[in-house]
Amino acid sequence: MATADIYLAFADREASGVSPAYERLSRAVARDPELLALLDSLPPAKRQPNLLFGVVRLGGGPVDDPAAFRAYVSARWPEIAAQMRVRATQTNEAGRCAALLPVLAALPQPLALLEVGASAGLCLYPDRYAYRYGDRLVGDGEPVLDCALTGVAPPVRRPEVVWRAGLDVNPLDVTDPADLAWLDALIWPEHRHRRERLRAAAAVAGTDPPLLLRGDLVDDLPALAATAPADATLVVFHSSVLYQVPPARRAAFTALVRTLPGHWLANEDPAVLPHADLPEPPAGGFHNVLALDGRPLAWTRGHGQAATWIA
Ligand SMILES: C[S@@+](CC[C@H](N)C(=O)[O-])C[C@H]1O[C@@H](n2cnc3c(N)ncnc32)[C@H](O)[C@@H]1O
DSSP states (O other): OOHHHHHHHIIIIIITTTOHHHHHHHHHHHTOHHHHHHHHTSOGGGOOHHHHHHHHHHTTOOOSOHHHHHHHHHHTHHHHHHHHHHOOOOOOOGGGHHHHHHHHHHSSSSEEEEEESOTTSGGGOTTTSEEEETTEEESOSSOEEEOEEESSOOOSSOOOEEEEEEEESSOOOTTSHHHHHHHHHTSOTTOHHHHHHHHHHHHHHHHSOOEEEEOOTTTTHHHHHTTSOTTSEEEEEEESOGGGSOHHHHHHHHHHHTTSSSEEEEEEOTTTSOOTTOOOOOSSSOEEEEEETTEEEEEEETTSSEEEEOO
């Protein structure tokens, strides 16, 4: 895909209706030959809007005004390019637990959770957050994760998690201020509630840090899965990860994960993890598909703010 098209697709599919600032910026980049040429000097995987915008925000640059953004990026391109080469989009969104919860709570308890592409591991604590599904509150404490659930009853209780572990090519540490600053920079500008949620979830994880290993979701998964307790239901799960994995490795992962005991829970863009006979997604922007053991169950919004069960 040409870089201009990547920025237009991001504006249309992801930012539209969710982040006016990023929608404006991505449309401006898409029609700016000079910025596109700078981006094209990077490897294809490093040209994404979220990475560019996150690096600019991390450096304190402007993201509200496309002209000021353009001037900032043009003046500091060598530093920005260097950051984009070494960083990756590792947005860690605890809110996604709200979309996973109806499935996790319905599995045989207790659970052993193994997340691939865990980033800082904030999605490994579905048993510690509180949830609001319309009028139904599940659990207590902070953060409270709001989710508009359609077509399924909200869970009555949180799952029981007796083991949790994560695998990531570049695990982040929520107790490290520099890692937390990067996670914060990756949150879209208008999303103050997500920033608050990050702090609250990081506080939960920080008091009982997860086992997070540096490794690849194919090469290192079997060894980590083998350490899960045998008397708990193993759930290998992932959310918004496979778009970062080349197609051949995705195929290797999906073949491997089916051979493991327990269950496989995927929350991914259907363009990268396709399913046969999917109905039309609900209106209102980009949706992932939540699938258990390869069977699609629900359409989910990107940050867990809504989940619509497939009839
Ligand atoms: C967009 S983040 C999503 C983080 C988390 N799953 C969530 O939903 O909040 C994707 C994560 O996948 C990781 N990742 C990408 N390729 C990977 C691979 N081959 N093996 C393990 N982790 C990978 C990245 O480093 C990044 O932390």
